[in-house]
Amino acid sequence: MxxxxxxxxxxxxxxxxxxxxxxxxxxxxxxxxGRIKEVKLPISELEQKMNEFLKLVGRLFKQVDQQIGSESDxxxxxxxxxxxxxxxxxxxxxxxxxxxGKGAITLKFKRVESKQNGK
Numbered sequence: 001m002x003x004x005x006x007x008x009x010x011x012x013x014x015x016x017x018x019x020x021x022x023x024x025x026x027x028x029x030x031x032x033x034g035r036i037k038e039v040k041l042p043i044s045e046l047e048q049k050m051n052e053f054l055k056l057v058g059r060l061f062k063q064v065d066q067q068i069g070s071e072s073d074x075x076x077x078x079x080x081x082x083x084x085x086x087x088x089x090x091x092x093x094x095x096x097x098x099x100x101g102k103g104a105i106t107l108k109f110k111r112v113e114s115k116q117n118g119k
Contacts, residue, residue, distance in 0.1 A: 004043040009036055010087035041089045053091040057081065061109075079109045 065076045082094035082104040094104045 005040050006043055006046060008039045008041055008085055008087060008089070010039060011036060037087065039087050039089075041085075046085070046089055049089055049091050053083070053093075057093075075111070077111045081107045081109075083107055 061079055068074050068076060084092045084094055084104045086092055
C-alpha cells in the first residue's frame with residue numbers, strides 16, 4: 001500500500017533574513033509579512049500521534065468524571081477542545097491566553113447515553 005500524505009502549512013521556524021544580508025528586510029516589515037512553510041507529513045504518523053493524544057485526553061477526563069461522580073450527582077456531559085497540528089506533526093492542545101487557536105481543529109465530545117438507561 002502506498003503511503004498517504006497531508007500537507008500542513010505552518011510558521012517557519014528558521015530566522016528571517018537579517019537586514020544588510022542578501023534579501024534582508026527591516027524588522028517591522030518581517031513582522032508584518034510573517035513566514036510560512038509547507039510540510040508534508042505521512043498520514044500514518046499523524047494518526048499515531050492523534051491516537052496517543054486522544055488516549056491521554058480520555059484518561060484525564062475519565063478521572064474528572066470519576067471525581068465529580070463520587071462527590072455529587074453531576075457528570076461531565078460535554079468537552080470541547082481546540083487542537084493544532086505543528087510543523088513536525090505534533091498535536092498541541094490550545095489552552096487560551098496568548099494562544100490564538102487560529103487554524104485550530106475543534107474536537108467536541110458529547111456523552112452518549114447507555115442503552116441500559118432506556119435512552
